């Protein structure tokens with residue numbers, strides 16, 4: 138295995154911007170903004186990163202729990218301060 142492949146070269150995403158889906162190492166293309174009203178103030182946004190393949194999965198995960206707020210393309214500026222969350226799934 139070529140170690141340089143692990144660095145995800147060729148993408149213009151920030152280094153380390155990988156999908157939040159557990160065990161997925163794909164470069165993130167989307168940022169999912171969410172908020173849990175039980176533990177977060179309303180203006181707070183947690184963020185998950187998603188690759189193209191897992192965007193729907195992660196979005197559905199949040200939607201079914203009533204947490205989903207917004208999905209933005211990676212690099213798109215969010216109107217609120219973001220609080221990057223950990224891995225999921």
Ligand SMILES: [Zn+2]
Pocket residue numbers: 156157158161162163187188189190191
């Ligand atoms: Zn993924």
